[in-house]
Amino acid sequence: MTIKTLLAGAGIALALGTAAFADAHGPTKLGFVYVGPVGDGGWTYEHNKGRLAVEAHFGDAVETVFVESVPEGPDAERVMTQMALQGADLIFTTSFGFMDPTINVAAKFPDVKFEHATGYKRADNVSTYSARFYEGRAIQGHIAGQMTQSNIIGYIASYPIPEVIRGINSAFVHAREVNPDVEFKIIWAYTWFDPAKEAESAKVLIEQGADVILQHTDSTAPQAAAQAAGDVVTFGQASDMAEFAPFPRVSSIIDDWAPYYIARTQAVIDGTWESKDTWDGIGPGMVGIGEITDAVPAEIKASAEALRDRIASGEYHPFTGPLNKQDGSAWLAAGETADDGTLAGMNFYVEGLTGEIPQ
């Protein structure tokens, strides 16, 4: 009996999948699976803003659904399946930990398109997308290196994964470029989001002499800690954190998923969607650089904006040789730029950074 109902069910699923395509008049249905609550003010909050942008752009032509705070694992698989069963045409799964569930569910629903954020496994109906946040980090490093008086820059890192290590390297390279005496102090918070711990980390870094704080965690707690300290510079992370502008927050890296979500939805509507790996940066608008405030001297602001524009146009790659690894061995020759493969799996510091990446 079970097998029969299963087969019948699979039939329904197939019928539904094709029905959605055949019926050109019905709205295109989009599903979003979030790892955190939409009120986290950071990662999930920005993905949800992307979803709202899609709704605003397409109006009645699309219908979106979402489920928040989905634990990575079996629950994720069920939520995706459920969305697919309810006739979703395109499903965005917005956390690295949803990678295997996305692939599994996609195999069962060949007519539904999936978009997995920050992963590396793809299939005919699974695309991956991520943002080149390290491009934004380059601009942060550029500003930070010139704003620091103490030559100590504090960095609140989350987990020792390639994404975070890339950010540290990129910021460091560009801070050293403008200030050869600059040093980084790095704290691994082992969390993406724990306001109290982030505040503590920022405070510790400030106490140890840092007067610029870069963060790769999502809460505004470090901003508040910097503000309390008085003369410490910070940058917004994930969202603009404009409530702390013009000072201490002097600029920010914004995750802007809206253009990508709108483009991919359009592709499904047009029937031109195909599986691909997207890794976009400042140029296509996936990484936004929040307004550089007047707390930054005009000439630094101008050079930072010039750097932003050169990265956006593709004229300049943030990892351009000559660059050595931390141990002094050569990584990139003069003029050579890093390939995406190395960047994707980056597990080493560049020369000049102190300390070890925890294992």
Add this chain to the structure above:
Amino acid sequence: MDLSAINPILLLASLMVAATPIMLAAIGELVVERAGVLNLGVEGMMITGAVCGFVVAVNTGSPWLGFLGAAVGGALLSLIFGVLTQVLLSNQVATGLALTLFGLGLSALMGQGYIGVRAPGFTDLHIPLLADIPVIGPIVFQHDPMVYVGLGIVAAVWAFLTYSRAGLILRAVGENHEAAHALGYHVVRVRLLAIMFGGGCAGLGGAYLSLVRVPQWTEGMTAGAGWIALAIVVFASWRPWRLLLGAYLFGGVTVLQLNLQAAGVAVPVEYLSMSPYLATIAVLVIMRTGRAPGSLAQSFHASR
């Protein structure tokens, strides 16, 4: 590695601040447990306090009213637990866990319109004369007022439990509720009051995070602080002064760990983070005198 970068004065000063939210929540739970009740819903009460405090403070512009609102919010939520366990005689462990679930959901709904909003500022005190004492001044006398309120509550609880008649009754109820009842004390009334005090303190602890420490409202922002508070009460063997020590130890491990990292020392973060809990178990084993209150987690029904 550059250990000289760690300034011990600033480290101790930040310890006082880091310990405050867990200390507030823990001192409330200590009173609850001394009355013989185990409320595992501290996390839920803290986060409810965090959102209540934030909402009140933003709307009135006064952080003090915010803290008041947080205490009231935490106490009201704990009253659900109180009525269920004391009047309707439900199991305390299960009810406490349900309270955490309920509090997390409630706070998220209440805080929906407050994401990205800033709380009114809460400035540090600079106690005249005392703050200018070298070394001790910056460590002890230059914090925001809630740090001292927290210490005051701990002192008050100590005095209450040690010297007052009401404190004696509360302890009697916690040690042996049958005997306390036989002596004519209102077991249920005492416990309800203790539970509400615990809720109020947890609320204050939560609001300290949303109004001072972070300060902002985001869902799930207590991130497990309520569970640490529970551990501190045990570590303290239910004694207010030891609780102070416990709060500084648990808060201190985090601060120290971050300080070592920033100074470039490679620390095994996870193993360091689990050490206070192992220490708590060791304390439980070694300090036989610090036995748990006799009637802890047992339901009381006055049979006729």
Add this chain to the structure above:
Amino acid sequence: MITLDKRPQPSRLWTIATPLLAVVLTMVCGGLLFAALGKNPVVTIRTIFLDPLFSEFAWYYRPQLLIKGAPLVLIAIGLSFGFRAGIWNIGAEGQYIVGAICGAAVGLAFYPVESALIFPLMVLAAALGGIAWGMIPGVLRVKFGTNEILVSLMLVYVAEQLLAAMALGRLRNPQGMGFPGSRNLAQYPSATSWINESAGMHWGIVAAFIAVIFAYIALSRHIFGFQVRLSGQSPRAARFAGVNPGLLVLVCMGISGGLAGLAGLFEVAGPAGQISIDFNAGYGFTAIIVAFLGRLHPVGILLAGGLMALTYIGGEIAQSNLGLPGAAIQLLQGMLLFFLLAVDLLTNYRVRLRKSEVA
């Protein structure tokens, strides 16, 4: 005034009627909540409580109920022995984690060898790991008289840190591009707990049913069940009846730890697939609630586990179909638990309306 009289024996009628009453009360209050949130209360309640069982896609949700409910039931059955005997193991979450780590470690050690022996070895390792973790509070209680509630709770935090250390360190997938998390055991044929993944059947579900049957027989027919019940009702009488209280503590802690460890293994090797930092989704704590909702009776626990699973799955459907915030589901679950715990009073006590007596 209203007074309570303890019933000599729990009322049979109320034992069955109270859970139904609680569910109805939850539906009423939940309906009010949903109406306040601007949703149609009837549709929302139906979506949460009935759609997983009787909707168009119920053929998919019904096995999912088993998958979600199985670990809850398995852990709760183990806990129920101790709870009946007055032994309070509230650290099942930690035993669940340690079981999963031990089992997964054995499986990963063999990778990529295929052998029919691997899975049984993993099961054994997980059970031993869970038993060992559960024995710590047991032994400390017997030897030193420490409170097992508190020790077992402390060990949960220790286990969580251990899990993070394993996911980032020893058990990290060497081919995982530097991301935390182990290899996917569900894709390793000799190590997976799936029996038939598309039908939603894995060994954990089988184990949960076996545990229910064994628990039922042990509690109603076996001397062990008698000793457990007697110890809970009257420790002194139990001692006269020849029960060794220390041994009973160890046995009960061992059973609950072992079953929690097994639940962890079946989850990590099947639905979850891998050891990751957030692998534990709170099953160990939820199972405590399930044990009480089921009145510590094996059949009751089975039903309670099903009910909890229903609210999880129905809640997800309501989120994605009706746009209900995730927090509203948590609130509804909290309410359901409160009502279930509250109405239990009617089972054990008689509520009487009395005129105030003259002393």
